[in-house]
Amino acid sequence: MISKRKANINLVIIYRLLIVFVAYAICRALFLAFHYQAFEPLNATAFVNIFIGGFRFDAAGIMYLNALVILASVVPFQFRHNPSYQKIVFILFVAFNLIGFALNIADIGYYPFTKTRTTASVFAQFSEEANKLKLFSQFLIDYWHLLVIFITMAILFVFAASRLTTGLPHIRHKGRYILASSLLIPIYIFVVILGIRGNLRSGAKPLYLNDAAAYAESPSQVPLILSTPFSVIRTLGKMSFEKKNYFNSEKELEQWMNPIHVPDSTATFDAKNVVIIILEGFGREYIGAVNTLPNAEPFVSYTPFLDSLFQQGRVYQHAFANGRVSIEAPPAIFASIPSLSMPYTLSQNANNELKSLIHCLDEKGYHSAFFHSADNGTMRFDAFMKMAGFDQYFGRTEYNNEKDFDGMWGMWDEEYLQYYAHEMTKMPQPFVTSVFTVTSHHPFSIPERYHNKFPQGHLPMHKCIGYTDHALRRFFEKAKQMPWYHNTLFVLVADHASIPWYDEYKTLPGEFAIPLCFFAPDGSIAATKDTTTVASQIDIMPTIMDLLNYNKPYFAFGKSLINTPPNKNFTISANKDRMQIFHNHLMMVREHETILQWMDLEKGYVAPNQKFTPEIESMDSLIQYGKAFEQQYYNRIIENRIYMCTY
Incomplete structure (x- = not known):
């Protein structure tokens, strides 16, 4: 049996997030492999731009899904090291990220029908369907290979993420411990906000779906740069139109x-x-x-x-x-x-x-x-x-x-x-x-x-x-x-x-x-x-x-x-x-x-x-x-x- 390693809680957070980033990169690689012909001939520069741009959208989606887990892990109190507390945090971490993996992998099958990444509108679109369960079951049957990929990825993810855990540290000065831990909180908040917004420039708007075009050589490559968790989360509640004023008269x-x-x-x-x-x-x-x-x-x-x-x-x-x-x-x-x-x-x-x-x-x-x-x-x-x-x-x-x-x-x-x-x-x-x-x-x-x-x-x-x-x-x-x-x-x-x-x-x-x-x-x-x-x-x-x-x-x-x-x-x-x-x-x-x-x-x-x-x-x-x-x-x-x- 492979033993688990104990480490500082901050290292555990970083290690687990790195695993998530790797998993998202694998999802993008699979998306490309399944639909390579749809994205036109890709040269080396295009590949680099796709994965650089993809990293920004992956980071935003990952931070959206893991913000609560990160917050729960960095609270500056000793109880966060309690094994039962850590178990709850780990379950939340796995659950949120498996949702992200599932969205990315499911879109490999759904993309040929829409030619775009899935957004939140899909839930409204199918909300009134009487045969939702049958449609979902048929999707799993027809795309069983994607189900196998998801299950395999989920098993490997849980295995890898559980290899490094935090133990009960020896705390000599409780006040110093709380102060040191508190000083790290702004850094984590900064990282989460940076990931979600995609930038911190004054006056710049938060990252949105259309920003993917900046990394694409042609419009057809945009879905390859986006990630489905980001697309779904950023379009939740976006069911209203905005006025345009291009012409004055x-x-x-x-x-x-x-x-x-x-x-x-x-x-x-x-x-x-x-x-x-x-x-x-x-x-x-x-x-x-x-x-x-x-x-x-x-x-x-x-x-x-x-x-x-x-x-x-x-x-x-x-x-x-x-x-x-x-x-x-x-x-x-x-x-x-x-x-x-x-x-x-x-x-x-x-x-x-x-x-x-x-x-x-x-x-x-x-x-x-x-x-x-x-x-x-x-x-x-x-x-x-x-x-x-x-x-x-x-x-x-x-x-x-x-x-x-x-x-x-x-x-x-x-x-x-x-x-x-x-x-x-x-x-x-x-x-x-x-x-x-x-x-x-x-x-x-x-x-x-x-x-x-x-x-x-x-x-x-x-x-x-x-x-x-x-x-x-x-x-x-x-x-x-x-x-x-x-x-x-x-x-x-x-x-x-x-x-x-x-x-x-x-x-x-x-x-x-x-x-x-x-x-x-x-x-x-x-x-x-x-x-x-x-x-x-x-x-x-x-x-x-x-x-x-x-x-x-x-x-x-x-x-x-x-x-x-x-x-x-x-x-x-x-x-x-x-x-x-x-x-x-x-x-x-x-x-x-x-x-x-x-x-x-x-x-x-x-x-x-x-x-x-x-x-x-x-x-x-x-x-x-x-x-x-x-x-x-x-x-x-x-x-x-x-x-x-x-x-």
Whole structure:
């Protein structure tokens, strides 16, 4: 049996903290090893900067988690050496730090879905999930190797940390002992504050997530520099927005971005039904019809049906999700409200009054319904759909047929889409409805009867894409038989992109690239592939308004995609504080007021090291639009001005 060594209590504190720092460095190395390709080619300088920057964020996270333990260890009284007291301190030390290790290691598995470090918003996002235990269990099953890594690290950590302990010192002068111990307290406090703040410069702000960009050669490296414990702790309670004041006058602000849309009031409204199909995780790279990029090899398509359907509709080569997770999609699609810095529906302003697409069409006599086969309340969709004005919500409860349950999320897409088509026949026309598919989602399973029917591809997701494409084929076959079909405008869009396979989609624009198609069976929308307009989910509402000849003023952060002039050809996407701003063929990456990267979309998406400087005029346009968008977004949401038009 290996004996434990006794040492001065200060040495014990330093020794144990060093072990924690080593463990965090190992977690970062594992994070890099599992996702090396996502961080672009790394040279020696990049490695050094990553681990220097990573040390600062590790130190902050470690000090947050260990501040209480350090304080309990340095109290200037003799009882701190008591074996029972030391045992309690050690248990707290182990517990707090195992939480930190668990967060870091779990993010190795979660990162491919979000492309960022996990923040506190994840707890709000999943707080209402009825199947949290099942989701957690499935995560442990699918990522069992991470569980093994955590258990191994935990055992080694406890073993190493327990090797050095403090004994009962021989104290000759109690007063001197208390004085000497007290003099060390300010030093410990200084170290803890320095670790948490990251600096002690006068006027400097405490370390925050966006400071990681200073150590990165490109935005994609930022998650590698951050640590998950720091990201979670620093974002706890950060569910509110801050006002921006980049422009002094409303006139100057509206020259760059005006969310008030004023259509032709004399236009004759076309009361088509509207059906919006939201495809879970359908990244653009899976769909051959829109999967063409400059200088790229031919892609494998997993969607033969969508490939044929998209030939009949208006599709957008450069369409992007406004966010990275499902909860961000409905506000963007139905109300033209993206999520900047945090999901809109998780913010303190989520109960703001808004005027969505559904509200506008309700004024025209439309019936509305939203369909999602997961548990009612999943992703808080039911709450938002009430805010958005939907008349009906059809979830797992309303479907009421558990034999079609996939065992994790909801009903199999094939059966549920048939149900969706059938339910619409019961509704008065005109109607606006939407369905959100679920099968193309982790754990990436499909019905047993389709085993080996669809191409397995390179990723578990690929067979799910093939299955849902088949389910869509069957849906449209049934819809064609319905009396409402030929008087309907269909919109097909994804909620977000998913795990990529091709290098072209492992870049910043690729991570947000999704399909977007407007299709009308009556031929009123000319079949075309738009390769110049930059589009996103917030543009769907204004485009539908335009296609229906909606003739009243309305509010939307997006633009209509019909005949978009070059000077209005802007859109945005965001992943927490990082914002991508698109204008014609250019993309700018901006975090707060720092510009991180430029990219030319005409040269393709597969150039992560592509470095160039746009023309001054184009550069200024992107910068000004980004500032104007932020100011309109944050200030109007804070002031509850996203629902009415005032002139």
